[in-house]
Protein backbone atom coordinates (compact mmCIF):
# COMPACT_ATOMS: atom_id res chain seq x y z
CA UNK A 19 0.00 0.00 0.00
CA UNK A 20 1.45 3.37 -1.01
CA UNK A 21 -0.88 5.88 0.63
CA UNK A 22 -2.82 4.88 3.73
CA UNK A 23 -6.25 6.45 4.03
CA UNK A 24 -7.71 6.13 7.48
CA UNK A 25 -11.46 6.37 7.70
CA UNK A 26 -14.44 4.80 9.43
CA UNK A 27 -18.14 5.74 9.25
CA UNK A 28 -17.86 5.98 13.05
CA UNK A 29 -16.22 9.39 12.46
CA UNK A 30 -19.78 10.52 11.65
CA UNK A 31 -21.11 9.76 15.11
CA UNK A 32 -20.44 13.17 16.66
CA UNK A 33 -22.86 16.06 15.91
CA UNK A 34 -21.49 19.61 16.04
CA UNK A 35 -22.73 22.00 13.34
CA UNK A 36 -21.01 23.23 11.14
CA UNK A 37 -18.31 20.68 11.99
CA UNK A 38 -20.89 18.13 10.87
CA UNK A 39 -20.83 14.38 10.10
CA UNK A 40 -21.49 15.01 6.39
CA UNK A 41 -18.00 16.56 6.06
CA UNK A 42 -16.32 13.17 6.17
CA UNK A 43 -19.28 11.24 4.74
CA UNK A 44 -19.41 13.15 1.43
CA UNK A 45 -15.62 13.25 1.25
CA UNK A 46 -15.37 9.47 1.61
CA UNK A 47 -18.08 9.06 -1.03
CA UNK A 48 -16.17 11.37 -3.39
CA UNK A 49 -12.93 9.43 -2.90
CA UNK A 50 -14.76 6.16 -3.64
CA UNK A 51 -16.27 7.68 -6.78
CA UNK A 52 -12.73 8.55 -7.85
CA UNK A 53 -11.49 4.98 -7.37
CA UNK A 54 -9.93 5.49 -3.95
CA UNK A 55 -11.62 2.67 -2.12
CA UNK A 56 -9.08 1.18 0.26
CA UNK A 57 -9.77 2.67 3.67
CA UNK A 58 -8.03 1.55 6.84
CA UNK A 59 -10.12 1.50 10.01
CA UNK A 60 -8.67 3.20 13.09
CA UNK A 61 -6.90 0.67 15.31
CA UNK A 62 -7.00 0.60 19.09
CA UNK A 63 -4.11 2.09 21.04
CA UNK A 64 -3.23 2.49 24.68
CA UNK A 65 -4.80 5.63 26.06
CA UNK A 66 -1.45 6.61 27.54
CA UNK A 67 -0.71 8.12 24.10
CA UNK A 68 -3.35 10.74 24.79
CA UNK A 69 -1.62 11.55 28.09
CA UNK A 70 1.59 12.33 26.24
CA UNK A 71 -0.16 15.57 25.23
CA UNK A 72 -3.15 16.18 27.52
CA UNK A 73 -3.37 16.59 31.29
CA UNK A 74 -5.17 13.88 33.30
CA UNK A 75 -7.54 16.56 34.63
CA UNK A 76 -8.62 17.62 31.14
CA UNK A 77 -9.07 14.03 29.94
CA UNK A 78 -11.06 13.23 33.06
CA UNK A 79 -13.23 16.28 32.49
CA UNK A 80 -14.20 15.09 29.00
CA UNK A 81 -14.88 11.55 30.26
CA UNK A 82 -16.98 12.50 33.26
CA UNK A 83 -18.91 15.49 31.96
CA UNK A 84 -18.95 14.57 28.24
CA UNK A 85 -18.36 18.21 27.60
CA UNK A 86 -15.75 20.90 27.28
CA UNK A 87 -16.73 24.51 27.57
CA UNK A 88 -18.57 24.84 24.26
CA UNK A 89 -20.27 21.60 23.23
CA UNK A 90 -20.88 18.02 24.20
CA UNK A 91 -18.86 15.05 23.11
CA UNK A 92 -18.59 11.37 23.93
CA UNK A 93 -14.97 10.79 24.84
CA UNK A 94 -14.94 7.66 22.62
CA UNK A 95 -15.63 9.81 19.56
CA UNK A 96 -12.72 12.13 20.27
CA UNK A 97 -10.59 9.09 21.04
CA UNK A 98 -11.53 7.42 17.73
CA UNK A 99 -10.39 10.50 15.82
CA UNK A 100 -7.03 10.54 17.64
CA UNK A 101 -6.63 6.77 17.16
CA UNK A 102 -7.16 7.34 13.43
CA UNK A 103 -4.06 9.53 13.48
CA UNK A 104 -2.07 6.99 15.52
CA UNK A 105 -3.07 4.36 12.95
CA UNK A 106 -1.51 6.51 10.23
CA UNK A 107 1.61 6.85 12.39
CA UNK A 108 1.80 3.09 12.95
CA UNK A 109 1.41 2.44 9.22
CA UNK A 110 4.31 4.79 8.48
CA UNK A 111 6.53 3.33 11.22
CA UNK A 112 5.83 -0.26 10.18
CA UNK A 113 6.24 0.45 6.45
CA UNK A 114 2.63 -0.44 5.73
CA UNK A 115 2.29 2.89 3.92
CA UNK A 116 4.65 5.44 2.39
CA UNK A 117 2.47 8.31 3.50
CA UNK A 118 -1.10 8.72 4.75
CA UNK A 119 -4.18 10.88 5.05
CA UNK A 120 -6.56 10.70 8.00
CA UNK A 121 -10.16 11.56 7.09
CA UNK A 122 -11.16 12.08 10.69
CA UNK A 123 -13.29 14.27 12.91
CA UNK A 124 -13.58 15.93 15.36
CA UNK A 125 -10.53 18.03 14.46
CA UNK A 126 -7.83 18.96 16.95
CA UNK A 127 -5.55 21.95 16.36
CA UNK A 128 -7.35 24.38 18.71
CA UNK A 129 -6.91 22.05 21.69
CA UNK A 130 -4.31 22.95 24.32
CA UNK A 131 -2.88 20.43 26.79
CA UNK A 132 -5.65 21.32 29.23
CA UNK A 133 -8.53 22.85 27.27
CA UNK A 134 -10.43 22.47 24.03
CA UNK A 135 -11.99 25.03 21.68
CA UNK A 136 -13.21 25.63 18.12
CA UNK A 137 -14.82 22.18 17.52
CA UNK A 138 -11.62 20.50 18.87
CA UNK A 139 -11.31 18.14 21.86
CA UNK A 140 -8.07 16.15 21.59
CA UNK A 141 -5.12 17.55 19.64
CA UNK A 142 -4.83 14.82 17.02
CA UNK A 143 -1.77 16.27 15.23
CA UNK A 144 0.13 16.75 18.49
CA UNK A 145 -0.71 13.24 19.72
CA UNK A 146 0.49 11.87 16.37
CA UNK A 147 3.70 13.93 16.53
CA UNK A 148 4.53 12.56 19.99
CA UNK A 149 3.76 9.01 18.83
CA UNK A 150 6.14 9.36 15.87
CA UNK A 151 8.83 10.77 18.15
CA UNK A 152 8.50 7.85 20.58
CA UNK A 153 9.05 5.54 17.59
CA UNK A 154 12.35 7.05 16.53
CA UNK A 155 11.23 9.95 14.34
CA UNK A 156 12.87 12.57 16.50
CA UNK A 157 12.18 15.75 14.55
CA UNK A 158 8.65 16.54 13.40
CA UNK A 159 7.54 19.51 11.31
CA UNK A 160 3.88 20.50 11.48
CA UNK A 161 2.53 22.51 8.54
CA UNK A 162 -0.86 23.97 9.44
CA UNK A 163 -2.69 25.46 6.46
CA UNK A 164 -6.10 25.62 8.11
CA UNK A 165 -7.57 29.14 7.76
CA UNK A 166 -7.51 29.46 11.55
CA UNK A 167 -4.34 29.59 13.63
CA UNK A 168 -3.62 26.32 15.43
CA UNK A 169 -3.31 27.93 18.84
CA UNK A 170 -3.49 24.63 20.70
CA UNK A 171 -0.76 22.96 18.68
CA UNK A 172 1.46 26.04 18.94
CA UNK A 173 1.04 26.07 22.72
CA UNK A 174 1.83 22.36 23.16
CA UNK A 175 5.18 22.66 21.35
CA UNK A 176 5.99 26.30 22.15
CA UNK A 177 9.09 25.45 24.24
CA UNK A 178 10.08 22.36 22.24
CA UNK A 179 12.81 22.52 19.56
CA UNK A 180 12.06 18.96 18.38
CA UNK A 181 8.81 20.09 16.73
CA UNK A 182 8.84 22.92 14.18
CA UNK A 183 5.32 24.38 14.09
CA UNK A 184 4.44 26.48 11.05
CA UNK A 185 1.07 28.05 10.34
CA UNK A 186 -0.39 30.09 7.49
CA UNK A 187 -3.68 31.55 8.69
CA UNK A 188 -6.07 34.41 8.06
CA UNK A 189 -5.73 37.45 10.31
CA UNK A 190 -7.90 38.81 11.75
CA UNK A 191 -9.91 35.65 12.43
CA UNK A 192 -10.71 33.22 15.28
CA UNK A 193 -8.87 32.46 17.58
CA UNK A 194 -6.97 35.76 17.29
CA UNK A 195 -3.52 34.28 17.96
CA UNK A 196 -0.57 33.52 15.67
CA UNK A 197 1.32 36.81 15.40
CA UNK A 198 4.61 36.90 13.50
CA UNK A 199 6.49 37.81 16.68
CA UNK A 200 5.19 34.70 18.50
CA UNK A 201 8.21 32.51 17.79
CA UNK A 202 8.49 30.08 20.70
CA UNK A 203 10.08 30.27 24.13
CA UNK A 204 13.19 28.93 25.87
CA UNK A 205 14.68 25.99 23.96
CA UNK A 206 11.77 26.31 21.53
CA UNK A 207 12.62 29.88 20.54
CA UNK A 208 12.53 30.07 16.73
CA UNK A 209 10.64 26.78 16.32
CA UNK A 210 7.23 28.40 15.87
CA UNK A 211 6.78 30.22 12.56
CA UNK A 212 3.52 32.13 12.21
CA UNK A 213 2.49 33.60 8.87
CA UNK A 214 -0.74 35.60 9.27
CA UNK A 215 -2.26 36.67 5.94
CA UNK A 216 -5.11 39.07 5.11
CA UNK A 217 -8.56 38.09 3.80
CA UNK A 218 -8.47 37.48 0.05
CA UNK A 219 -5.05 35.79 0.06
CA UNK A 220 -4.93 33.01 -2.52
CA UNK A 221 -2.83 30.55 -4.47
CA UNK A 222 -0.05 32.84 -5.73
CA UNK A 223 0.69 34.21 -2.28
CA UNK A 224 0.72 30.74 -0.72
CA UNK A 225 3.18 29.63 -3.40
CA UNK A 226 5.46 32.55 -2.49
CA UNK A 227 5.15 31.72 1.21
CA UNK A 228 6.03 28.10 0.43
CA UNK A 229 9.07 28.94 -1.70
CA UNK A 230 10.34 31.69 0.62
CA UNK A 231 9.52 30.30 4.08
CA UNK A 232 7.95 26.86 4.45
CA UNK A 233 10.21 24.88 2.10
CA UNK A 234 13.56 26.51 3.08
CA UNK A 235 12.77 26.21 6.80
CA UNK A 236 11.68 22.61 6.25
CA UNK A 237 14.86 21.78 4.35
CA UNK A 238 17.04 23.26 7.05
CA UNK A 239 15.10 21.66 9.92
CA UNK A 240 15.28 18.36 8.02
CA UNK A 241 12.41 16.62 9.85
CA UNK A 242 11.96 12.86 10.06
CA UNK A 243 8.30 13.41 9.20
CA UNK A 244 5.86 16.18 8.32
CA UNK A 245 2.36 16.27 9.81
CA UNK A 246 0.01 18.48 7.79
CA UNK A 247 -2.79 20.03 9.82
CA UNK A 248 -4.91 19.93 6.70
CA UNK A 249 -7.78 22.35 7.16
CA UNK A 250 -9.36 23.11 3.83
CA UNK A 251 -11.38 26.03 5.19
CA UNK A 252 -8.76 28.17 3.46
CA UNK A 253 -10.61 27.32 0.20
CA UNK A 254 -12.29 30.28 -1.50
CA UNK A 255 -15.74 28.70 -1.20
CA UNK A 256 -15.48 28.00 2.51
CA UNK A 257 -18.01 29.88 4.65
CA UNK A 258 -15.71 30.21 7.69
CA UNK A 259 -12.87 32.21 6.13
CA UNK A 260 -12.19 34.76 3.39
CA UNK A 261 -9.10 33.05 2.02
CA UNK A 262 -9.05 32.10 -1.66
CA UNK A 263 -7.21 28.82 -2.24
CA UNK A 264 -8.48 26.27 -4.76
CA UNK A 265 -8.24 22.47 -4.69
CA UNK A 266 -5.16 22.64 -6.93
CA UNK A 267 -3.42 24.71 -4.24
CA UNK A 268 -3.66 21.79 -1.80
CA UNK A 269 -2.31 19.42 -4.44
CA UNK A 270 0.65 21.71 -5.14
CA UNK A 271 1.50 22.31 -1.47
CA UNK A 272 1.34 18.59 -0.67
CA UNK A 273 3.53 17.75 -3.65
CA UNK A 274 6.11 20.37 -2.72
CA UNK A 275 6.31 19.07 0.85
CA UNK A 276 6.86 15.52 -0.45
CA UNK A 277 9.53 16.46 -2.97
CA UNK A 278 11.36 19.21 -1.07
CA UNK A 279 11.13 18.30 2.64
CA UNK A 280 10.46 14.60 3.26
CA UNK A 281 8.48 11.72 1.74
CA UNK A 282 7.24 10.87 5.25
CA UNK A 283 4.04 12.88 5.26
CA UNK A 284 0.78 12.39 7.14
CA UNK A 285 -2.15 14.69 6.46
CA UNK A 286 -4.71 15.08 9.23
CA UNK A 287 -8.09 16.67 8.55
CA UNK A 288 -8.76 19.85 10.50
CA UNK A 289 -11.37 22.34 9.17
CA UNK A 290 -13.19 22.60 5.84
CA UNK A 291 -16.93 23.34 5.93
CA UNK A 292 -18.10 23.69 2.34
CA UNK A 293 -19.49 20.25 1.52
CA UNK A 294 -18.81 20.75 -2.20
CA UNK A 295 -15.20 22.00 -2.03
CA UNK A 296 -13.94 19.89 0.89
CA UNK A 297 -14.19 16.51 -0.93
CA UNK A 298 -12.44 17.89 -4.03
CA UNK A 299 -9.69 19.45 -1.91
CA UNK A 300 -9.07 16.25 0.07
CA UNK A 301 -9.00 14.29 -3.17
CA UNK A 302 -6.36 16.71 -4.47
CA UNK A 303 -4.20 16.09 -1.38
CA UNK A 304 -4.58 12.31 -1.69
CA UNK A 305 -3.73 12.52 -5.41
CA UNK A 306 -0.47 14.28 -4.52
CA UNK A 307 0.31 11.72 -1.81
CA UNK A 308 -0.27 8.97 -4.38
CA UNK A 309 2.17 10.76 -6.72
CA UNK A 310 -0.45 10.96 -9.45
CA UNK A 311 -1.06 13.85 -11.81
CA UNK A 312 -3.82 16.26 -10.85
CA UNK A 313 -6.04 17.58 -13.61
CA UNK A 314 -8.03 20.10 -11.59
CA UNK A 315 -5.87 23.09 -12.49
CA UNK A 316 -5.37 26.32 -10.59
CA UNK A 317 -7.95 29.09 -10.28
CA UNK A 318 -6.13 32.40 -9.98
CA UNK A 319 -7.78 35.26 -8.08
CA UNK A 320 -7.02 38.92 -7.53
CA UNK A 321 -5.07 38.99 -4.30
CA UNK A 322 -4.37 41.72 -1.78
CA UNK A 323 -1.00 43.49 -1.96
CA UNK A 324 1.54 43.21 0.78
CA UNK A 325 2.39 39.51 0.85
CA UNK A 326 6.06 40.23 0.14
CA UNK A 327 6.09 42.59 3.13
CA UNK A 328 4.67 39.84 5.36
CA UNK A 329 7.25 37.37 4.04
CA UNK A 330 10.04 39.88 4.66
CA UNK A 331 8.81 40.47 8.19
CA UNK A 332 8.63 36.72 8.95
CA UNK A 333 12.14 36.21 7.56
CA UNK A 334 13.64 39.08 9.54
CA UNK A 335 11.93 37.77 12.70
CA UNK A 336 13.48 34.32 12.09
CA UNK A 337 17.04 35.07 10.91
CA UNK A 338 18.31 31.58 11.74
CA UNK A 339 16.29 29.71 9.14
CA UNK A 340 17.73 31.19 5.93
Ligand SMILES: [Zn+2]
Pocket residue numbers: 164165166249251288289290
Ligand atom coordinates in the same frame (compact mmCIF):
# COMPACT_ATOMS: atom_id res chain seq x y z
ZN1 LIG B 1 -10.24 26.22 10.60
